[in-house]
Amino acid sequence: xxxxxxxxxxxxxxxxxxxxxxxxxxxxxxxxxxxxxxxxxxxxxxxxxxxxxxxxxxxxxxxxxxxxxxxxxxxxxxxxxxxxxxxxxxxxxxxxxxxxxxxxxxxxxxxxxxxxxxxxxxxxxxxxxxxxxxxxxxxxxxxxxxxxxxxxxxxxxxxxxxxxxxxxxxxxxxxxxxxxxxxxxxxxxxxxxxxxxxxxxxxxxxxxxxxxxxxxxxxxxxxxxxxxxxxxxxxxxxxxxxxxxxxxxxxxxxxxxxxxxxxxxxxxxxxxxxxxxxxxxxxxxxxxxxxxxxxxxxxxxxxxxxxxxxxxxxxxxxxxxxxxxxxxxxxxxxxxxxxxxxxxxxxxxxxxxxxxxxxxxxxxxxxxxxxxxxxxxxxxxxxxxxxxxxxxxxxxxxxxxxxxxxxxxxxxxxxxxxxxxxxxxxxxxxxxxxxxxxxxxxxxxxxxxx
Amino acid sequence: xxxxxxxxxxxxxxxxxxxxxxxxxxxxxxxxxxxxxxxxxxxxxxxxxxxxxxxxxxxxxxxxxxxxxxxxxxxxxxxxxxxxxxxxxxxxxxxxxxxxxxxxxxxxxxxxxxxxxxxxxxxxxxxxxxxxxxxxxxxxxxxxxxxxxxxxxxxxxxxxxxxxxxxxxxxxxxxxxxxxxxxxxxxxxxxxx
Numbered sequence: 001x002x003x004x005x006x007x008x009x010x011x012x013x014x015x016x017x018x019x020x021x022x023x024x025x026x027x028x029x030x031x032x033x034x035x036x037x038x039x040x041x042x043x044x045x046x047x048x049x050x051x052x053x054x055x056x057x058x059x060x061x062x063x064x065x066x067x068x069x070x071x072x073x074x075x076x077x078x079x080x081x082x083x084x085x086x087x088x089x090x091x092x093x094x095x096x097x098x099x100x101x102x103x104x105x106x107x108x109x110x111x112x113x114x115x116x117x118x119x120x121x122x123x124x125x126x127x128x129x130x131x132x133x134x135x136x137x138x139x140x141x142x143x144x145x146x147x148x149x150x151x152x153x154x155x156x157x158x159x160x161x162x163x164x165x166x167x168x169x170x171x172x173x174x175x176x177x178x179x180x181x182x183x184x185x186x187x188x189x190x191x192x193x194x195x196x197x198x199x200x201x202x203x204x205x206x207x208x209x210x211x212x213x214x215x216x217x218x219x220x221x222x223x224x225x226x227x228x229x230x231x232x233x234x235x236x237x238x239x240x241x242x243x244x245x246x247x248x249x250x251x252x253x254x255x256x257x258x259x260x261x262x263x264x265x266x267x268x269x270x271x272x273x274x275x276x277x278x279x280x281x282x283x284x285x286x287x288x289x290x291x292x293x294x295x296x297x298x299x300x301x302x303x304x305x306x307x308x309x310x311x312x313x314x315x316x317x318x319x320x321x322x323x324x325x326x327x328x329x330x331x332x333x334x335x336x337x338x339x340x341x342x343x344x345x346x347x348x349x350x351x352x353x354x355x356x357x358x359x360x361x362x363x364x365x366x367x368x369x370x371x372x373x374x375x376x377x378x379x380x381x382x383x384x385x386x387x388x389x390x391x392x393x394x395x396x397x398x399x400x401x402x403x404x405x406x407x408x409x410x411x412x413x414x415x416x417x418x419x420x421x422x423x424x425x426x427x428x429x430x431x432x433x434x435x436x437x438x439x440x441x442x443x444x445x446x447x448x449x450x
Numbered sequence: 451x452x453x454x455x456x457x458x459x460x461x462x463x464x465x466x467x468x469x470x471x472x473x474x475x476x477x478x479x480x481x482x483x484x485x486x487x488x489x490x491x492x493x494x495x496x497x498x499x500x501x502x503x504x505x506x507x508x509x510x511x512x513x514x515x516x517x518x519x520x521x522x523x524x525x526x527x528x529x530x531x532x533x534x535x536x537x538x539x540x541x542x543x544x545x546x547x548x549x550x551x552x553x554x555x556x557x558x559x560x561x562x563x564x565x566x567x568x569x570x571x572x573x574x575x576x577x578x579x580x581x582x583x584x585x586x587x588x589x590x591x592x593x594x595x596x597x598x599x600x601x602x603x604x605x606x607x608x609x610x611x612x613x614x615x616x617x618x619x620x621x622x623x624x625x626x627x628x629x630x631x632x633x634x635x636x637x638x639x640x641x642x643x
Contacts, residue, residue: 078604079597114597114604115577247604266604 013440016041021442030284034415034435037284047281051274053082058276069273072130076111077254077269083109083118085129109133109271121267136270138260150221313392314407314445320356320387328354328413330393333440347407348394350380357387397448408442462494464633465505469621472629474509478517483507483539487620490628492543499532504539504556508613508620513543516550520568538574540612547578557609575609 011021020038028037049063050056051070058066074083089103106125109118118133119125126132138144236242248266255262263269283290320326330349382390397405414434462476467484470476474488478496482488483505491511494501498519509515517535538556543549544564551566555574560566564578567585572578576590579597584590596603624630 079602113579114602115595115610116604117608119608 011442011444012036013442014038014041028282030287030289032287032289033284034437036439039282041285042282043285044280044282047279049276049278052277053274063276066273068276070276071273073274074109074133074271075257075274076114076116077258077271078116078266079111079114080257081111081113082274083111083271086110087129088125090125107132118271121270123270133271135272136261140260146221146223150223153221311394311396314395314443315382315390315392316443317388317390318354318356320389326356326413328356328411330354331410331412333408333410346396346398347409348396349409350391350393352380354381354389354391356389357384395445404447405445406442407445408440410438411441412436412438462631464631466633468505468633469624470631470633471624472631474631476631485617485621487617487624489513489624496535498530499534501535501537503537504541506540506612506614506617507537507543508541508617509543510545512546514548515543516548517552518550518568542610542613544580557612559610577610 010023012024012027014020014022014027014036016038018040020040022038026039028039028042029035030037046060049058049060049068051058051073053073054070056070056072058070075081076083085107086109087105087107090106091103104127106127107129108123108125110116123133250263250266250269254266254269255264258269258272261268261270281290318328332347332349380391382392384390393407393409395405395407413436415437462470462480462482464470464482465484465486468482468486468488470482470486470488471490471492473490474492474494476488476494479500480494480496481500481502482494483503485505486503486507486509488494488509489511492509493512493514493516494503494509495514495516495518497517499517501515501517503509503515515535515537517533519530533552535552537554538558540557541554542559544560544562546563547560547565549560549564549566550568551570551572552568553571555572555576557575558572559577561578561580561582563581565583565585566572566578567583569587570584571589573590573592575593577595577597578584579595582596582598584596590596593609594603
């Protein structure tokens, strides 16, 4: 498994449209095709929306209504961190008796990273912990909404026109298939409902219910055209001579995160609701099934000093994640192997088959268990610990250059597909058949020493 | 506090009411004011001159306050005047920070793993964010917050609150678990089992 600090030392080759080499933590496995897949050979789909700070799941329709923003969480307008609500006690006059003061709780928003508080922009403390904070209204909202309605109506009208023309040419029994251009027009003004996922090359399926019925009266919306002004407000007189108060000037990023207002002064930066993130679901492009993470891994344990043209032993570990015994064979790459382009050293892998015990979840607690007897060759196997095995490979660096020494070989192991559908067959098949998978692995062992 | 003698004194001058753990390392001529809490493994080293720490300060674990020689001067050079490092009241030196600034005002917060150079002067109400290195030669204006990997700055409207609650709590709890260094007036705080 790739570690956090050194993710790219063990690379696996993925046979996709492009040959990609990447570490196991970024790869996925399709159980039905029995192949490794990387992020580039899968198709992404939006699964659900969630808020990254309160982890609230939102259905897509609600997310669209709220403009993909969380209702409860805010972002700091200064450093874009998540704001937290803090409480203070302030003395406030009791409603019954104005002369006495009682301690009341007042809440304000504060950022833990840059120490921005809602009091900096003049937002008053609220008496409720959540739900009291409002974003300021955009003064142009009404005009924008009206414009959007008008253009949506226009788009529908254009679409109907086009389809009427198309229909006149087509034969009567053809379904009402929408052309590419029509879809474009619909999407242009954000009218359409979620389209079905389009497969590349397949014809676009019909969108029922999107068009108005023929006889329905369309509400006429009139908009006023935008007025061009001749006179602009003049700049203040001291615009060029006034010294800049640098902490007050907002940065471009802070300004553009609030496109409604784009405040130039830091005292007008109001917090915005937090943006929602998307959870994706990944599908294998060939078989359309969902993917899982691959977990059978080789890991570099310890590397001695690598010297040019001198043979040395590298200790590798293999971990078996399944509960059954797995057999692993390592095969070195032959001369002229088309996949072997990066190796700069010759490697001698152990020729015998390595056997790994299954993962036993109760092994830690079961002290009376008998140790499994595997009869390991001490030259090959360094240690064995429940489902892990450490073994040696011999490396002879071939090229005296500045880069890392890379070594590649193929690893072949058996895999039992427990999740495949049980095919009804006439003969008595074993319920889980083992298939042999071969992967091309590249290890990056570090630079040469002297 | 007792009268200060000339530099070169070995024992630290810890005022009554300060809580200084015995596992902290205090070297050189150091004066610590009352109501200051020094955690174990904190280091206050007065190499090139005395350090005067005011009251109500909170110096957490692995913090390093050092009055060191400038880089181009060897410790044995004659004629070098010892410069005093002054630290005001109600400051917080969080875990793992390094401070070589010669003058620190009041109500500042130096967050974890921050690094202050020799030529910086902190006024009041400043917050130096976590892992920020400030080694410019300047006076940081009041109420400045330095944050982020690029050491962005902004000005806040209110100064950070003094940590009175935390100080009171620590002054009660720390003597239960650690031995304390002796203060000037009276004996060290009795260890309760």
